[in-house]
Amino acid sequence: MTDTPTILLNGTPTALTGAPPTTTLLDWLRGPAGLIGTKEGCAEGDCGACTVAIERLVDGKLTVQSANACMLLLGQVDGLGIRTVEGLTDARGHLHPVQAAYVEEGGTQCGFCTPGFVMASYAHLASGGSTKVEAIHDALAGNLCRCTGYRSIVASVERAAGAPALPADALPTLARTADTSFEGFHAPRSLASALALRAAHPTAALLAGGTDLGLLSSRSRTPPAEVIHLAHVPELHGIATTPAGLRLGAAVTYSEALPTLEALHPALHAYLTRIGSTQIRNLGTMAGNIGTASPIGDSHPVLLALDASLELTSAARGPRLVPIADYFLGYRKTALAPDEIITAILIPPAPEGAVLAAEKISKRRDQDISSVAAAFLIARERTADGDKITHARLAYGGVAATPVRARHAETALAGAPLTDATIAAAISELPKDIAPLSDWRASAAYRMLLAGNLLKRLHLRLTPPTAPLEVDAL
Ligand SMILES: Cc1cc2nc3c(=O)[nH]c(=O)nc-3n(C[C@H](O)[C@H](O)[C@H](O)COP(=O)(O)OP(=O)(O)OC[C@H]3O[C@@H](n4cnc5c(N)ncnc54)[C@H](O)[C@@H]3O)c2cc1C
Ligand code: FES
Ligand code: FES
Numbered sequence: 379m380t381d382t383p384t385i386l387l388n389g390t391p392t393a394l395t396g397a398p399p400t401t402t403l404l405d406w407l408r409g410p411a412g413l414i415g416t417k418e419g420c421a422e423g424d425c426g427a428c429t430v431a432i433e434r435l436v437d438g439k440l441t442v443q444s445a446n447a448c449m450l451l452l453g454q455v456d457g458l459g460i461r462t463v464e465g466l467t468d469a470r471g472h473l474h475p476v477q478a479a480y481v482e483e484g485g486t487q488c489g490f491c492t493p494g495f496v497m498a499s500y501a502h503l504a505s506g507g508s509t510k511v512e513a514i515h516d517a518l519a520g521n522l523c524r525c526t527g528y529r530s531i532v533a534s535v536e537r538a539a540g541a542p543a544l545p546a547d548a549l550p551t552l553a554r555t556a557d558t559s560f561e562g563f564h565a566p567r568s569l570a571s572a573l574a575l576r577a578a579h580p581t582a583a584l585l586a587g588g589t590d591l592g593l594l595s596s597r598s599r600t601p602p603a604e605v606i607h608l609a610h611v612p613e614l615h616g617i618a619t620t621p622a623g624l625r626l627g628a629a630v631t632y633s634e635a636l637p638t639l640e641a642l643h644p645a646l647h648a649y650l651t652r653i654g655s656t657q658i659r660n661l662g663t664m665a666g667n668i669g670t671a672s673p674i675g676d677s678h679p680v681l682l683a684l685d686a687s688l689e690l691t692s693a694a695r696g697p698r699l700v701p702i703a704d705y706f707l708g709y710r711k712t713a714l715a716p717d718e719i720i721t722a723i724l725i726p727p728a729p730e731g732a733v734l735a736a737e738k739i740s741k742r743r744d745q746d747i748s749s750v751a752a753a754f755l756i757a758r759e760r761t762a763d764g765d766k767i768t769h770a771r772l773a774y775g776g777v778a779a780t781p782v783r784a785r786h787a788e789t790a791l792a793g794a795p796l797t798d799a800t801i802a803a804a805i806s807e808l809p810k811d812i813a814p815l816s817d818w819r820a821s822a823a824y825r826m827l828l829a830g831n832l833l834k835r836l837h838l839r840l841t842p843p844t845a846p847l848e849v850d851a852l
Contacts, residue, residue, distance in 0.1 A: 381558050383456035386433065386548055387411070388465025399453035399563035400601035402592065404428045406452055407462060415463040415493045419522070421448045421596045423589060423658060424745055426521030429494040431501040432660070433459025433546040442543050443633065443660040444501035446520070449592035450661070453563035454585065454607060457554055459546040463493035466500060466544070475541040476500045476534075485534035487525040495521050498657070499535045504543035509536050519744035520655025554610075562604040569613035572719060573693035575606050580716035582606045586629055587661035589654065590670050614721060623726040628665035628719070635664070643725075646680055649736035649753070653677075655745050665720045668702075671710045671780075676751050678706070678781035680736045681723065682773035683753035689722040690714055697721060706780035729769050732757035735836045739828055741819070749820035750828040751775040754836050758796060765841075767791045767800070772833070777812035777825055784811035787833070801837045805830035 383394040396410035404421070407413045407430075419427035428447040432455075433440060442461075466474035473481065476499050486492040495518065502517035503509075514535045515528075523531065558565045564582070566572040575582070583602035585591050586609065595601040608614055614629035617638050624642060626635055632650055636659070639647040653659055653667075653676050667677040668688065681702045688705055691697040692715060705713050714720065728734060736753040740746035757769035770791040772784040786807035794800040814825035 381560060383452050383560055383563075384552055385455050385457070386459035386546055386552060388461055389459075389544070389546060389548070391548055391552060394452045394455075397452060398601070399451065399560040400595050400605065401452050402448055402596050403430070403450040403452060403455055403460065404447035404596070407447060413462050413464050416447055416497075417490055417493055418448060419491070419494075422593055423449045423520075423596075423654070424522070425491070425494070426498060426518075426655070426657065427491055427494040429497040429501075429521060429657060431459075431461040431497050431504070433461060433543075433549060435549050440543055440546055440549070442501050442504040444498045444517070444520070444657045445660055446589075446657045448596045449589055449658075451563070451585070451588060451592060451595060451601075451605070453560045453565065453605065454588055454609070456558065456560070456565065457552045457610075459549055461497070461500075461544065461546075463496055466496065474500065474544075476503060476538045479538035479541075480531075480534040483530050483534040483537055485526060485531045491521060491523040491526075495523065495531055499538065500541065502535070502656075503538055503541040509539040511536075516651070517656050520657040563607065564605065565607040565610050567610050567612075569611055569691070569721070570693075572606060572608060572611050572614075573691060573717075576719055577693045577717045579604055579606065584608060584669065584719060586663040586666040586669070587631060589658050589662040590666060608719070616722075621727075623724055626664060626723045626725070628721050628723070629663060630665075631661060631663055632659035643684075643728075643734060645734040645736050646684070649676070649680055649738060652738045652740075652743070658745075664723055668705070668720060668723070669714075671706060671712045673709065673778060673780055674748050674751070674776045675781065676738055676748055676775065678702070679751050679773040679775040680734075680753035681725070682781055682783055683734065683736070683755040683771045684725050684728065685755075685771065686726070687724045688720055689724060690718045691721040692717040692719075699724070703783060709779040728755060729757045731759075732769060733840060735839060737832050737835070739832075747819065748776050750777060750814075750825050750832070752829065752832045754833070756791075756796075756836065756840065758840075764795050767794055767796055772804075774812055774829055776820075777814040777829055782812060784808060784829075786810040796837060796841060798837070801833055805833055808833075 417427035419425035423446045430447045582604035585607045614627040616627045618625045664677045667675045686702045687699045738751045755771040758765045770788045775781045787804040790804040814822040816822045
C-alpha cells in the first residue's frame with residue numbers, strides 16, 4: 379500500500395509530507411517542518427551538528443539513541459520517535475536539565491554545534507549512559523566543536539547526570555505490522571516479503587542503517603529511485619549464540635551487537651567500537667559494511683580472520699552459506715546474486731586457545747576511515763622445544779582491491795615457533811599477499827610498513843620483549 383511516513387515528532391504524531399521518502403530527515407526538519415535548531419555542518423555523518431534523538435520501544439521499554447539526521451531518510455524513520463532540540467524544552471519554555479547544564483557550565487560559544495551536542499548528551503543520559511569521562515567522550519565522539527573546547531562540554535554532561543528521558547507515549551499508535559511502500563520506498567515486514575521484493579526489483583537499493591547509502595541523498599544529492607528497507611524484517615534481527623558459533627542477523631546494528639560481542643570476542647568488541655561514532659553505530663550494520671564491498675570496510679579483515687560465513691538468501695533458491703573469503707571477488711564486486719540479500723553473518727568459535735588481535739590504523743581514533751586494518755587469529759601449542767604456531771589466519775583491509783588473507787605470510791608462520799625470525803619471515807612474504815596503493819590517507823610504502831609492523835605488534839603482545847624494541851620506520 380502507498381502511504382505517508384509518520385513519526386512522533388517531539389511527542390506529536392506527524393506525517394512527513396512535502397518531500398519524497400528518500401529526502402533526508404535533516405532537509406525535511408529544516409525545510410517543510412521549519413525546525414532549524416538541528417544544524418547542517420558536513421552533511422555526511424562526520425560533524426554531529428545534525429544529531430537528533432531516536433525514540434523506539436524495545437520489548438515495551440522506551441530506548442533513546444543519537445543519530446545523524448543528515449544520514450536518515452524519511453522512509454527510514456517511519457514509526458519512530460524523533461526528538462529535536464526544540465522538543466527538549468517544556469511547554470512553558472523551561473530548559474531541559476541537559477540544556478540548563480550546558481548554560482551553567484559554559485558548554486557553548488558560537489552555538490552552531492550546540493544543538494547536536496545537547497541531543498547527543500540527552501540521548502546518552504536518557505538511555506542510562508555512564509557519566510564516566512571515557513563514556514562521555516565515546517558518546518560525543520561524533521560531535522565536533524571548533525570553539526568551546528571539550529572540557530566544559532564534558533562538564534555539562536557530568537552536571538546533567540540523571541537527566542530523564544522525555545515521554546513518548548504515543549509511539550505504539552504508529553506501529554505497523556503490514557508491509558509499507560512510500561513512492562518506491564518499500565519497507566517489508568517479513569523475510570518472505572523482502573525476498574519477493576528483491577526478486578521483483580533487483581536494482582533497488584537495499585537499505586539497512588543507511589550510514590553509507592544515505593550519502594546518496596545527503597552528499598551526492600542523487601537519491602536512489604527505489605529502496606528496499608530491511609530494518610523492519612524481524613527475521614534479520616536475531617543474535618544467537620550456539621555451539622556452532624554466533625549468528626548475527628543482517629539488520630542487527632553495531633550498538634545492538636556490541637554487548638554480545640564483548641563477552642564472546644573482546645578484541646572484536648574493542649575493534650568495532652572504533653567504527654564511526656555512536657551515532658553511526660546506532661544505525662549501521664555489519665551486513666551493510668559487507669554490502670558496501672569497500673576494500674577499507676573495517677568488519678572485513680576481522681571476519682576473514684575469524685573464518686566467518688555469510689548467509690545469502692533468495693526467494694527462488696533459499697539460503698546458501700558463502701565463506702567470507704569467497705565473497706569479495708574484485709574491487710566492489712561480490713558473490714551476491716541480484717536476487718539475493720545477505721540475511722546473516724555466522725562466526726564459528728575460534729580454535730581452542732586462539733588469540734584474536736584486531737587493529738585499525740587511521741589518522742584519528744574516532745570517525746575515521748582506516749589506512750590499514752588488520753586482524754590476526756593465532757593459536758599456539760607448547761612443545762618440548764617451546765611454543766609452536768598451530769593456526770594462523772592473517773587478514774588485511776586497505777592494502778588491495780579487496781580485503782585479503784595474507785596466505786604466504788600465514789604459511790611462513792604455520793608450524794614455526796613464535797620468534798623474531800618467524801615474524802621477519804612472515805613479513806618478508808607480505809609483498810606476495812598485498813599490493814597497497816597510495817592515496818591521501820597513506821602512501822603505499824607506509825601501508826606496507828604498517829602491515830609488517832602490526833605483525834610485530836602481535837608478536838609483542840603474545841611474547842612481551844625482554845630487550846629494547848626495534849620497529850621499522852620509513
Ligand atoms: C561518518 C561515518 C563514519 C564511518 N566510519 C566507518 C568506519 O570507521 N569503518 C567502516 O568500515 N565504515 C565506516 N563508515 C561506513 C558505514 O558506516 C559502514 O559501512 C556501515 O557498516 C554501513 O552499514 P549500514 O547498515 O548503514 O549500511 P547501508 O548504508 O544501509 O548499506 C550499505 C550498502 O550495503 C548494502 N546492504 C545493506 N544491507 C544489505 C544486506 N542485508 N544484503 C545485501 N546488501 C546490503 C546496501 O545496499 C548498500 O550498498 C562510516 C560512515 C560514515 C558516514
Ligand atoms: S551534518 Fe554533519 S553529521 Fe550531519
Ligand atoms: S560552540 Fe562554536 S562550534 Fe561549538
